[in-house]
Amino acid sequence: MTHPAHTPASLPATRSKTTFPAAGTSGRARRARVEPMAVRPLRDGRYAVETDGSTYVVDLDAHTCTCPDHQLRHARCKHLRRVALEVTERLVPPPGERTAVCAVCGGRTFVPTAFRGPALCPRHDHRPGDLVRDRETGTRLIVVAATDERADRVETVEGRLVANYPTNADYGAHEPVFRAVYLDSLRRDGDVRRYAFPASRLQRVGTRVTDDTDTESRPSPTEEGTASPTTA
Numbered sequence: 001m002t003h004p005a006h007t008p009a010s011l012p013a014t015r016s017k018t019t020f021p022a023a024g025t026s027g028r029a030r031r032a033r034v035e036p037m038a039v040r041p042l043r044d045g046r047y048a049v050e051t052d053g054s055t056y057v058v059d060l061d062a063h064t065c066t067c068p069d070h071q072l073r074h075a076r077c078k079h080l081r082r083v084a085l086e087v088t089e090r091l092v093p094p095p096g097e098r099t100a101v102c103a104v105c106g107g108r109t110f111v112p113t114a115f116r117g118p119a120l121c122p123r124h125d126h127r128p129g130d131l132v133r134d135r136e137t138g139t140r141l142i143v144v145a146a147t148d149e150r151a152d153r154v155e156t157v158e159g160r161l162v163a164n165y166p167t168n169a170d171y172g173a174h175e176p177v178f179r180a181v182y183l184d185s186l187r188r189d190g191d192v193r194r195y196a197f198p199a200s201r202l203q204r205v206g207t208r209v210t211d212d213t214d215t216e217s218r219p220s221p222t223e224e225g226t227a228s229p230t231t232a
Contacts (some may be wrong), residue, residue, distance in 0.1 A: 032081035
């Protein structure tokens with residue numbers, strides 16, 4: 001089955017047309033901002049751009065649009081510009097990503113198209129090397145591992161679920177678990193113990209620990225500890 005060039009084969013739910021401030025622009029750049037348009041990501045990584053009276057398909061990776069301005073004049077048309085603007089403003093996912101719901105707060109976020117684990121928004125996502133703060137104690141830790149497992153399904157070495165510890169009562173049992181080490185423990189001799197936390201219990205401090213960071217601030221190979229009831 002074929003479809004007309006200006007009609008996408010599969011469109012998501014309708015989105016209201018919006019505009020942006022002109023911001024001192026002119027020509028096509030201005031029209032991309034001030035003309036009402038609705039941008040909708042398609043399943044194949046392209047975008048449908050609905051204007052007053054027409055719908056065109058933009059492929060950001062290929063830098064193409066099905067509109068006459070691009071097809072006939074080979075111009076970077078207002079539709080290409082508008083999609084790039086909405087991607088930059090995080091209103092629609094970039095190519096290769098899709099919209100998802102954060103497993104912690106339910107907010108909108110973007111994940112790789114093939115991603116199948118629990119999605120997390122930037123506020124609640126952590127990566128190995130991130131410097132974070134324990135909301136319960138105020139102490140600083142370094143994230144050493146991310147898991148796709150929920151706090152009500154991860155057991156500690158004591159055989160207790162992470163979600164069942166009293167210190168985790170204020171955090172969702174459905175939240176993915178992260179493993180982290182206390183920053184102060186890296187400055188002491190002996191094994192460095194890992195601890196398991198629900199995602200929202202860890203608050204990002206804003207500094208990422210890298211290989212260039214002083215060794216006193218970097219996590220070394222760790223073993224699972226048993227000194228604390230929340231150790232996992």
